[in-house]
Amino acid sequence: MTTAMATDVNAAARRGSLKKSRRWALIWSYVFLAIFAGFFLLPPIYMFITSLKTSAEISAATNPWWVFNPTLDNYKALLTSKEFLIFFRNSTVVSVCVVIITMIVSILAAFSLARMKFWGSATLATGVFLTYLVPDTLLFIPLFKIFAWLHEVTDIQFINRWWMLIILYPTLTVPFCTWIMIGYFASIPKELDEAAIMDGASYMQVLTRIFIPVALPGIIAATIFAFTVSWAQFLYPLAFTTSTDQLMLPVGIVTTLIKGDVFNWGQIMTGALLGALPPLVIYAFLMDYYIAGLTAGATKG
Amino acid sequence: MPQGAAIASARGRRTGSSLSKAAKRRSTIAFLMALPLIVLITALVLYPAGYALHLSTLNKSMEEFVGFENFEYLFERETFWMVVWQSCIFAITAVIFKALIGFIVAHIVHNIPLKGQRKWRGMLLVPWVIPPAMSTLAWLWLFDSSYSAFNWLIEGVGGPRIPWLGETGWARFSIILVNVWYGAPFFMIMYLAALKSVPEQLYEAAAIDGAGWWQRMWFITLPMMRNIIAITVLFSTIVTFSNFDIVRVLTAGGPIDTTHVFATYAFKLGIEASDIPLGAAVSLFMFPLLALAAIVILRDVSRRGNQT
Numbered sequence: 001m002t003t004a005m006a007t008d009v010n011a012a013a014r015r016g017s018l019k020k021s022r023r024w025a026l027i028w029s030y031v032f033l034a035i036f037a038g039f040f041l042l043p044p045i046y047m048f049i050t051s052l053k054t055s056a057e058i059s060a061a062t063n064p065w066w067v068f069n070p071t072l073d074n075y076k077a078l079l080t081s082k083e084f085l086i087f088f089r090n091s092t093v094v095s096v097c098v099v100i101i102t103m104i105v106s107i108l109a110a111f112s113l114a115r116m117k118f119w120g121s122a123t124l125a126t127g128v129f130l131t132y133l134v135p136d137t138l139l140f141i142p143l144f145k146i147f148a149w150l151h152e153v154t155d156i157q158f159i160n161r162w163w164m165l166i167i168l169y170p171t172l173t174v175p176f177c178t179w180i181m182i183g184y185f186a187s188i189p190k191e192l193d194e195a196a197i198m199d200g201a202s203y204m205q206v207l208t209r210i211f212i213p214v215a216l217p218g219i220i221a222a223t224i225f226a227f228t229v230s231w232a233q234f235l236y237p238l239a240f241t242t243s244t245d246q247l248m249l250p251v252g253i254v255t256t257l258i259k260g261d262v263f264n265w266g267q268i269m270t271g272a273l274l275g276a277l278p279p280l281v282i283y284a285f286l287m288d289y290y291i292a293g294l295t296a297g298a299t300k301g
Numbered sequence: 302m303p304q305g306a307a308i309a310s311a312r313g314r315r316t317g318s319s320l321s322k323a324a325k326r327r328s329t330i331a332f333l334m335a336l337p338l339i340v341l342i343t344a345l346v347l348y349p350a351g352y353a354l355h356l357s358t359l360n361k362s363m364e365e366f367v368g369f370e371n372f373e374y375l376f377e378r379e380t381f382w383m384v385v386w387q388s389c390i391f392a393i394t395a396v397i398f399k400a401l402i403g404f405i406v407a408h409i410v411h412n413i414p415l416k417g418q419r420k421w422r423g424m425l426l427v428p429w430v431i432p433p434a435m436s437t438l439a440w441l442w443l444f445d446s447s448y449s450a451f452n453w454l455i456e457g458v459g460g461p462r463i464p465w466l467g468e469t470g471w472a473r474f475s476i477i478l479v480n481v482w483y484g485a486p487f488f489m490i491m492y493l494a495a496l497k498s499v500p501e502q503l504y505e506a507a508a509i510d511g512a513g514w515w516q517r518m519w520f521i522t523l524p525m526m527r528n529i530i531a532i533t534v535l536f537s538t539i540v541t542f543s544n545f546d547i548v549r550v551l552t553a554g555g556p557i558d559t560t561h562v563f564a565t566y567a568f569k570l571g572i573e574a575s576d577i578p579l580g581a582a583v584s585l586f587m588f589p590l591l592a593l594a595a596i597v598i599l600r601d602v603s604r605r606g607n608q609t
Contacts (some may be wrong), residue, residue, distance in 0.1 A: 029409045036406050040486065043439035044427060046450060050442060064450035109338035116331030124335065131346050135543035137564035138588060141571040141581045142349035142356055142384050145363075171345040179370060203330055214495040230431030234546045235564075239572050250434040256551055258438075265442055283430045287423055290430075294487070295494045 043278065050269035051075070058265055074270040084271065086245050087252035090162045091231060094248065098169040098230040099223055106174050106222065110181030111207050116191065124184060132175035140239045143168065147240070162246045168236050173226040180225075181294045184218030187209055220292030224286060228279045249275045350588075357582035371582040380558050381566075385586070387473070388562040392542040395480040399537060400530070402481065403488020410489070411496045422493065429486040437550040440479045441466075444551075468558040472552050476560055479547050488533055492566075496522070496530040543587050563587050 050058070052070040062068060078084045112118070113125045134198040158164045192214070193206045201209070212219065237248040244256055253271040257264060283290050360367045375381040410421050428436065443450050444465035452462050466472045503521050512520070523530075545564035546553070554561040554569060563568070563586055571580015 047439045106339040108334040112331040112334035118328035118331040137543040139349045142352040234434040272438040276431040276435045
């Protein structure tokens with residue numbers, strides 16, 4: 001009787017300590033998470049803090065982590081600046097066009113590579129993945145020369161024109177989007193399209209009536225990817241455009257604002273924050289699609 | 302309908318030839334659908350890559366074939382070897398730290414109750430979402446030589462003033478720090494997805510067998526995540542090795558060219574100094590290392606995939 005009670009008490013104590021140690025583990029987890037989150041969110045938070053400051057406050061070198069006289073002047077100044085609005089328009093038009101081109105090209109190609117197959121289609125699918133690995137930093141110099149040469153031949157000015165980026169950006173977005181769309185399309189049961197073909201549907205109908213609706217989550221993920229990549233692209237516009245009315249938003253902020261006087265940092269941070277806003281808003285609303293697109297590329301590879 | 306009937310009867314008469322015709326038509330349509338992709342890749346990726354090779358063998362005015370002279374010129378320059386060294390150190394260190402931090406954070410997020418995971422994951426991925434050129438501006442301001450917010454804190458507790466971007470050692474450290482900050486969330490998201498796909502029964506079985514935390518990590522978690530670790534390390538090595546945005550915005554190669562990586566050095570020579578062949582020669586150095594990394598890791602993945 002006494003031994004039984006002793007083991008009982010013992011077990012209870014052990015269970016209690018287990019619970020306790022698990023609670024401590026949880027507390028430590030939250031402590032570390034808070035530290036990491038602090039590190040990860042520090043730059044955007046600091047952008048926001050600085051964007052609310054006047055140049056006078058910044059130059060006075062008071063506590064940089066606190067705003068003593070918050071003001072929205074930086075936002076007003078940028079949102080009414082013609083230059084900044086042009087950057088914004090350029091970036092928006094280019095990104096939207098690139099998304100449309102990317103989705104058309106990659107959905108057609110993915111459908112063909114995942115389902116219809118032709119001579120060399122398997123090689124092409126692997127090739128698409130490998131082109132995704134070719135970085136933009138390897139291509140910008142030959143591309144620069146190619147477009148300079150095209151200018152001589154066709155007499156159309158390509159260099160220093162913002163719309164030429166619409167031709168260039170798809171090279172960065174199409175391979176990855178095709179790759180993840182192949183994955184999504186391949187997961188659709190074959191019976192579905194075979195039945196439709198039996199009923200006399202054309203391939204185009206199979207694609208638009210069955211594949212696109214069924215793979216819609218994948219399409220949204222790919223669209224988000226294409227948009228964020230073209231919005232964030234920095235090297236191509238930096239290399240190919242120079243006039244202030246031809247710049248994309250990230251390049252415009254870095255090159256035109258940073259050259260001003262030293263205490264222009266309030267505006268620079270405001271510009272950076274506004275430039276980061278579209279991807280952040282999309283991310284905030286479509287986080288699950290964003291993450292699905294991010295992980296799909298690797299897990300299917 | 303009569304049309305359909307006609308086709309059906311025609312099919313009935315010559316089944317063999319019409320079947321092969323249908324297959325042919327099918328593959329023609331398939332090819333046409335993939336054609337935009339083929340054209341795009343050929344014209345704007347494959348051709349420029351090959352053209353870079355050709356460009357690197359020309360002289361500065363691009364009128365004369367000079368063979369390997371550009372490369373010989375680069376090999377004689379101390380700056381070039383510094384770029385090679387810096388690119389390797391930068392990529393290796395940054396990828397190791399990104400993978401480590403991503404791994405740790407993924408485990409911590411995986412450990413907390415499921416309810417809160419979404420919220421934390423959402424917050425921790427923010428660095429990856431912001432365009433790197435924009436977030437690097439914030440770092441540039443945090444590292445500012447006279448108004449650094451970090452130095453304000455460090456000096457507040459009596460520390461020295463740190464020349465974050467003004468001194469080679471510190472500048473290299475800062476670049477790696479920013480790169481780790483930007484890339485670690487990507488690893489975190491990948492590892493978190495991989496952790497979720499490890500069957501819970503494996504851990505339960507291990508716990509019954511009395512396996513400790515290290516044993517579970519070593520014999521279950523790591524083997525199960527091997528492929529995803531390999532593929533993320535491959536991606537990240539390539540992206541980090543060819544990084545441009547962060548170095549360009551943060552230091553633009555300075556102080557005195559000591560923080561250049563291949564991409565920024567190629568930009569400086571090819572675009573800013575308008576010596577396109579020399580820039581092309583520099584950018585070509587990214588290719589063999591990337592190809593090597595791709596081959597090694599992809600082969601590793603397929604071999605291990607075959608074993609299990």
